[in-house]
Amino acid sequence: MSGTIVDPRMAAARAAPKRRLRLSWSDPLFRAIVWQVVIIGLAVLLAWYLIGNTNRNLAARHIATGFAFLGRVAGIPIGESLIPYNPAVDTFGRALLIGVLNTLEVSAIGIVAATIIGTLVGIGRLSGNWLLARLTGFYVETVRDIPLLLQLLFWYALLHNLPQPRQSLRVGDAVFLSNRGLKLPLLNWEPAHGWALLALVAGAVGTVLWNRHVRRRQEATGIRSPVWPVALSLLIGLPLAVWALLGAPLSWDMPALRGFNFQGGGTISPEFFALLLGLVVYTAAYIAEVVRSGIQAVSLGQREAGSALGLHRGTILRRIVLPQALRVIIPPLTSQYLNLTKNSSLAVAIGFQDVVSIANTTLNQTGQAIEGIAYIMAVYLTISLSISAFMNWYNNHVALVGR
Amino acid sequence: MSQTAATADKGYTAARERPPSSVAGPVAWLRTNLFSSWLSTAVTLLLGYLILRVVISFISWALLHAIWSVPYNAQGQPDTSACIDARGIGACWAIIGNKYRLILFGRYPYAEQWRPAICVVLFLALYVVSAIRAFWRPVLVLIWIAALAVIGVLMWGGTLGLRYVPEDEWGGLPITLILATFGLAFAFPLSVLVALGRRSRTLPAVRMLCVLYVELIRGVPLIALLFMASVMFPLFMPEGVNVNKLLRAQIAIILFAAAYLAEVVRGGLQALPKGQAEAADALGLSYWQKTGVIILPQALRLVIPPLVNTFIGFFKDTSLVLIVGMFDLLMMGKVALSDPPWQSFSTEVYLMLAVIYIAFCFAMSKYSRGLERELGRAHRR
Numbered sequence: 001m002s003g004t005i006v007d008p009r010m011a012a013a014r015a016a017p018k019r020r021l022r023l024s025w026s027d028p029l030f031r032a033i034v035w036q037v038v039i040i041g042l043a044v045l046l047a048w049y050l051i052g053n054t055n056r057n058l059a060a061r062h063i064a065t066g067f068a069f070l071g072r073v074a075g076i077p078i079g080e081s082l083i084p085y086n087p088a089v090d091t092f093g094r095a096l097l098i099g100v101l102n103t104l105e106v107s108a109i110g111i112v113a114a115t116i117i118g119t120l121v122g123i124g125r126l127s128g129n130w131l132l133a134r135l136t137g138f139y140v141e142t143v144r145d146i147p148l149l150l151q152l153l154f155w156y157a158l159l160h161n162l163p164q165p166r167q168s169l170r171v172g173d174a175v176f177l178s179n180r181g182l183k184l185p186l187l188n189w190e191p192a193h194g195w196a197l198l199a200l201v202a203g204a205v206g207t208v209l210w211n212r213h214v215r216r217r218q219e220a221t222g223i224r225s226p227v228w229p230v231a232l233s234l235l236i237g238l239p240l241a242v243w244a245l246l247g248a249p250l251s252w253d254m255p256a257l258r259g260f261n262f263q264g265g266g267t268i269s270p271e272f273f274a275l276l277l278g279l280v281v282y283t284a285a286y287i288a289e290v291v292r293s294g295i296q297a298v299s300l301g302q303r304e305a306g307s308a309l310g311l312h313r314g315t316i317l318r319r320i321v322l323p324q325a326l327r328v329i330i331p332p333l334t335s336q337y338l339n340l341t342k343n344s345s346l347a348v349a350i351g352f353q354d355v356v357s358i359a360n361t362t363l364n365q366t367g368q369a370i371e372g373i374a375y376i377m378a379v380y381l382t383i384s385l386s387i388s389a390f391m392n393w394y395n396n397h398v399a400l401v402g403r
Numbered sequence: 404m405s406q407t408a409a410t411a412d413k414g415y416t417a418a419r420e421r422p423p424s425s426v427a428g429p430v431a432w433l434r435t436n437l438f439s440s441w442l443s444t445a446v447t448l449l450l451g452y453l454i455l456r457v458v459i460s461f462i463s464w465a466l467l468h469a470i471w472s473v474p475y476n477a478q479g480q481p482d483t484s485a486c487i488d489a490r491g492i493g494a495c496w497a498i499i500g501n502k503y504r505l506i507l508f509g510r511y512p513y514a515e516q517w518r519p520a521i522c523v524v525l526f527l528a529l530y531v532v533s534a535i536r537a538f539w540r541p542v543l544v545l546i547w548i549a550a551l552a553v554i555g556v557l558m559w560g561g562t563l564g565l566r567y568v569p570e571d572e573w574g575g576l577p578i579t580l581i582l583a584t585f586g587l588a589f590a591f592p593l594s595v596l597v598a599l600g601r602r603s604r605t606l607p608a609v610r611m612l613c614v615l616y617v618e619l620i621r622g623v624p625l626i627a628l629l630f631m632a633s634v635m636f637p638l639f640m641p642e643g644v645n646v647n648k649l650l651r652a653q654i655a656i657i658l659f660a661a662a663y664l665a666e667v668v669r670g671g672l673q674a675l676p677k678g679q680a681e682a683a684d685a686l687g688l689s690y691w692q693k694t695g696v697i698i699l700p701q702a703l704r705l706v707i708p709p710l711v712n713t714f715i716g717f718f719k720d721t722s723l724v725l726i727v728g729m730f731d732l733l734m735m736g737k738v739a740l741s742d743p744p745w746q747s748f749s750t751e752v753y754l755m756l757a758v759i760y761i762a763f764c765f766a767m768s769k770y771s772r773g774l775e776r777e778l779g780r781a782h783r784r
Contacts, residue, residue, distance in 0.1 A: 036606050036608040129446050154757075356627065377627055
């Protein structure tokens, strides 16, 4: 825009508010105002009518609105939770919080797993190996054509038809898969592990700082110092050293068969496992398509230019293809993450107690339908907006900087 | 060099007739596509072995050791002991033979099940007609209205000597098709209006309303809307008004679908060059003339492939109504599995349902891809 040529319509639009409003149907501004008043008026009228009906119905059923029920003792049994919970003393508020945490847990693990598998499958579809390309293509096409709910029910039935604990499928004496779920050895937590974890975080911060320093130095002097030896010693050496200095404690809580069930070890319940499996298998197929189209969107000339400059295959992938592919991949990937999170609400069909399931039980027990639904919506809106805000930030980070 | 040239010269005629096997032919194909490097060879061998094992065990389970029918005792109760003995070794297809009417048509009166069957055929015919480009004319709207009216008459009955069947007795595939088809038939016009409202510059209040609607619906899962329809909707209605379960779920699906479709339509409106609208303005067309005759026909054509993909998504999403207790196809599968003698044969039933869903979705996506290619060709010209 040079500024000398002014679009006459734009000028008219800009000047419009200053122009006097004529109370005539032939004035577009007057028409616009009338239409808006009519439509908003209708919307308000509809809302008022619905709220009025609701209030009358609630009064007729003697239901008091409000969130006072959150403080009452819940009495809902909850199978698995990340925080301590006792149905006899804990409140509806805590039960609903557990639901949110369960939703977040399954979504977070699902997003990481689906991204890894989806990326591998997406690259597999572009493989020169005919068999691999066909097999991954078959997976993507089939899985995307079957409703997720059907897949969840299928996995759940499959896990429930597994043998009893006594005849469980096992890997050595450590991992057992039976109709009670997946049993894994659990690390006995010692303070030293906490310090090692802290050292890992410190190492990660140090690596980022070192990386920044190296880049600045390269920009200033042209000398590039190696990054990975420092990163490796900070990320692996430092936590290991801290752990070793504190006496290197290490012991496992192994699951063992006692009578009809297992004692000790960590458990992944069939419900959680089926939900995670279903979500990951389903979403990975969609992510594979996103990744494939992203890589295909980078023109061949970019690769050729890279090899003409004498770059390694790895460098071409890392420095030329991936940064450009990411720009195409990020927006649809975001919506896949959002879909996975929203789809985790199907947990209610197989008995995993996520936020929808617990809120549904709550509203059935207390009769607080509006509050229950409002809670579900508020939770999902918050999660959706947070994920899209983060991904928008990341997208701006990798986006092409225009001149 | 000269030697090779000479050899090539000698074999010239022969080589012309048939290219060397290292360049063309099945051996060359195998070498480039399956065994191009040691890594590729390893992948091929590993995958080949795994696929072979899976295919052989599937054939053995689904065909060789499968049980196709079971004996019935005097009370008409099936004796599934043969199936239970074969669990894990062979499939029990007898459950499909026993339950397919229940799964496809639900609790619709057994003697009247020809009516939902005709409805399913009508739905399929409607889809096929809508897919043929020669029918993309205003007459298609009339065809839809007529077909949906006939389907309504057949399902409800009560006239023309047909027995009245209330919606509570409907179930199975017709419910899935009704939810999907009526859902899209109502959601699509709504979505166009919302998309236009969201693009409006002169009506900021309407734009805000549309943005709020789209973002609110897209931010929450369909389950939340279905729960809302099943528990909150009765509170919204004045006393004495009772809206049945099917209609409530249908409204939730329409509102949900319209928000997603509106975003697709908006994409088409945005992709249209500005000159089209300016040209219409220059001709002095009114807003609705401009939109209906110039903008929408072009914008919608641009987004047909993503529209079909969204349709596929909704077709699958109709299965969610089972969570609020509706008897769609998937729910009828679960009902069939709740019959004690057949309880442990979920794999067979779920496989059958998956095949039905895949048939519908695969047809739609195949069609969408063909259309994309065809429209793309027209675009390039």
